[in-house]
Each structure stands twice: as C-alpha cells, then as structure tokens.
Amino acid sequence: HKEMAIELYKKGIGELEKGVAVECYGGRGEVYERAQRLNEKMRANLVMAKDRLDFL
Template sequence: MNSPAERHYKTLHTSHARSFELISKALKLDEGSSDETKKKEAISLYKKGLTELEKGMALDWRLCPPDKHERAKSLIEKMNGNLRATRGRLSDLEKQYAVKNTAA
C-alpha cells in the first residue's frame, strides 16, 4: 500500500478530492447569487481549486500501480477538462469584477 506507485495514485486521488470540494463550494456561491461579495469568495475558491487541479496535472498515470492505470488515466483526463472549464469561468469573473475594482 505504501509503494511509490501507490503513493503516486493516492496523491492523484487527494488532488481530485480537494479540487472537487473547493470547486463545488465555489459553484454553489457562483450559481446561487449575483452578490459581488459571494462572487469574490467564489473567485478565491476557484483559484484554490485550480491549484489542486494543477497538482493533479503534474502526475503521470504511468507511475501509478498497473491495476490502476486505466482509472488514473481517465481521472487525469477529466481533471484536465475541469481545469480548462475552471480557468474559463475564472477569467469571466475576473474580467467582470476587475472593472468594478479599478473603479472603486
């Protein structure tokens, strides 16, 4: 259970779990309100989630245990998709709120 390959897989899974938690929280704020304070909280959570996703992207499914190659590969692909989606949404929000920040 503690082989380097197992640890590598565990790191990937942790990165998934943390990013999922952070981005889910951000989405709840983002979807539920147009309140600026909440949007800014969401921006901060999206950024933390991105950091976790980036950690996952630095991992290699080939370094995971052979019996977990398929699920690791699939998870990395999905996390990569989510990374792009999060960056896109974050860029929208930052544009929208950057204007108000400079005006204030």
C-alpha cells in the same frame, strides 16, 4: 460573493494543477486505465475552471 467565488476557483485550480502534474504514464491494466481517465477528467475540469474564473 464574487470575491469568494474567485478565491475558491483559484484554490480549486491550484489543486487540479497538482493533480494533473502527477505522472501516470507507461502502465497498463485496470488501475492504470482508471488513473488515465481521472487525469483526463481533471484536465477538462481545469480548463472549465480557468474559463469560469476568466468570466468572473
């Protein structure tokens, strides 16, 4: 199961990296603020996923 977990974490990390690469700067308003929050959340999840992968 460890190999499967590693594979899935790598896949997830790749998707998160794509997500954080999306530029959402320079806007304003509710939609912009939501995009910023989601971007911050993805960055945090990316750090956690990389840490967990290192642990495996």
